[in-house]
Amino acid sequence: MFTKRKPLAALLGAVLVFAATGQPLAAPASASENDPPADTEALATPDGSSTDEAAEDTPNWQEGTLTGDWGGARKQLYDAGLQADLVYTADYLRNNRGGITHGGAYMGHVDLILQVNGDKLFGWRGGSAYLHVISNGGGRVNLNYVGSLMGVDNIEAPVNRSGIFKAWLQQLLFDDKASLRVGLYPIDSEFYVTDSSGVFLHPSFGMAAETANFGSLAGPSIYPTSSYAARLRIDPDPAWYAMLAISRGLPSDRVATAGPNISWPKGVGSMLIGEIGFSPLKAGLLQDQPASQEKSDFEPISKLAIGMWRYAPRFPQLVAVDALGEPLLATHWGGYLLLEQTVFRVPDSNRDLTAFFRYGFTDGKTNAIDYSVSGGLSLRGPFAGREKDIFGIAATRAHVGPQGRSQLADELGEPLSSAAETAVEMTYRAQITPGVTLQPVIQRVVNPGLGLPNATLAGVRLQLAL
Numbered sequence: 001m002f003t004k005r006k007p008l009a010a011l012l013g014a015v016l017v018f019a020a021t022g023q024p025l026a027a028p029a030s031a032s033e034n035d036p037p038a039d040t041e042a043l044a045t046p047d048g049s050s051t052d053e054a055a056e057d058t059p060n061w062q063e064g065t066l067t068g069d070w071g072g073a074r075k076q077l078y079d080a081g082l083q084a085d086l087v088y089t090a091d092y093l094r095n096n097r098g099g100i101t102h103g104g105a106y107m108g109h110v111d112l113i114l115q116v117n118g119d120k121l122f123g124w125r126g127g128s129a130y131l132h133v134i135s136n137g138g139g140r141v142n143l144n145y146v147g148s149l150m151g152v153d154n155i156e157a158p159v160n161r162s163g164i165f166k167a168w169l170q171q172l173l174f175d176d177k178a179s180l181r182v183g184l185y186p187i188d189s190e191f192y193v194t195d196s197s198g199v200f201l202h203p204s205f206g207m208a209a210e211t212a213n214f215g216s217l218a219g220p221s222i223y224p225t226s227s228y229a230a231r232l233r234i235d236p237d238p239a240w241y242a243m244l245a246i247s248r249g250l251p252s253d254r255v256a257t258a259g260p261n262i263s264w265p266k267g268v269g270s271m272l273i274g275e276i277g278f279s280p281l282k283a284g285l286l287q288d289q290p291a292s293q294e295k296s297d298f299e300p301i302s303k304l305a306i307g308m309w310r311y312a313p314r315f316p317q318l319v320a321v322d323a324l325g326e327p328l329l330a331t332h333w334g335g336y337l338l339l340e341q342t343v344f345r346v347p348d349s350n351r352d353l354t355a356f357f358r359y360g361f362t363d364g365k366t367n368a369i370d371y372s373v374s375g376g377l378s379l380r381g382p383f384a385g386r387e388k389d390i391f392g393i394a395a396t397r398a399h400v401g402p403q404g405r406s407q408l409a410d411e412l413g414e415p416l417s418s419a420a421e422t423a424v425e426m427t428y429r430a431q432i433t434p435g436v437t438l439q440p441v442i443q444r445v446v447n448p449g450l451g452l453p454n455a456t457l458a459g460v461r462l463q464l465a466l
């Protein structure tokens with residue numbers, strides 16, 4: 001079950017050979033691969049549904065990829081319990097005003113995702129495996145031109161490297177009402193997630209700034225660097241879920257040089273995070289449209305969730321010291337609230353409007369940002385006949401606590417002009433052809449770094465699903 005390099009290499013080789021030759025793979029008795037698009041995990045669904053159920057919902061490669069179904073070969077692999085997908089993302093962003101200086105850069109990102117349905121491939125009931133390799137390239141717009149505390153682009157990385165980002169095994173339990181994942185696991189793949197904010201390029205609409213911000217000693221397992229973890233999810237009812245994960249902390253002094261992954265021995269302490277979620281729509285508290293108007297593939301968004309996290313051991317505070325000049329210690333912890341809901345739908349269509357709101361806070365003593373708040377709107381299918389397009393507008397604000405401001409002022413060597421940084425983004429993601437999306441974006445960053453002039457950015461994202 002892919003705990004050694006040789007089986008994993010054989011698995012990867014089998015898929016690549018098959019993709020190159022187009023020859024069907026015999027009903028595999030040993031190793032092979034399975035994989036979804038970059039932001040989905042079709043055979044190991046986050047909601048805890050069985051791998052059998054997930055496999056029945058066969059992807060539509062003709063509509064979702066450039067290379068289609070490979071003449072039926074992809075379907076054969078999928079039926080055998082294997083899926084492999086490759087996604088390339090290219091961003092160009094330019095800072096036209098304010099920030100550090102004017103200028104722009106290209107950033108590139110590759111996702112190779114391999115998935116295995118253990119039940120189909122090995123007879124491993126309720127088991128699945130997931131491997132995600134990433135490769136980063138290009139410049140750094142925020143580092144060189146903007147200077148934002150929160151960042152400006154969710155594929156920008158401190159170091160351009162290639163490597164494994166996710167690699168885990170999952171086992172479904174208790175009649176598929178629970179699942180356990182173990183392996184290389186970034187917490188932002190499932191925790192602190194709102195689907196309706198996924199269209200935006202700004203990083204804080206993924207894992208929000210206060211939780212993503214590293215403390216004085218360590219930080220979370222999130223893009224682009226992950227660590228080993230174990231995650232338990234329970235779905236007692238379709239309207240409820242609960243998740244708990246423990247992961248190795250990433251050392252703060254290695255953030256600027258860390259690659260796409262980091263080994264357990266080089267971690268610092270551990271992070272414990274839990275989240276409880278509820279769907280008002282699935283619980284029957286909200287009125288959905290009549291069944292006669294329902295479109296079979298339409299899924300309204302309805303989610304309310306709360307989460308808490310903390311690190312061990314205790315961290316040094318940012319600037320507070322005792323009478324001997326030694327740093328005072330404090331628990332590095334925080335919490336968050338998520339809310340997203342489809343508020344309007346064009347009848348008998350996949351065109352709808354979803355609103356989201358997110359609020360998170362920290363102890364404010366061991367990391368700079370003590371709270372952040374964000375909200376926005378996501379409009380799917382803004383025009384008739386363009387149901388796959390998405391228009392979005394959102395804003396996020398990160399507030400820095402007293403200790404964080406004192407530390408930043410010392411680093412800059414001058415007083416700060418603000419206690420908070422705000423970013424507003426407007427974007428439109430258009431599907432040009434199957435597997436090709438083009439997404440222009442405009443951002444306005446107010447008080448970047450708490451001491452720089454307001455910045456205005458414009459750019460475009462091109463994404464290719466192969």
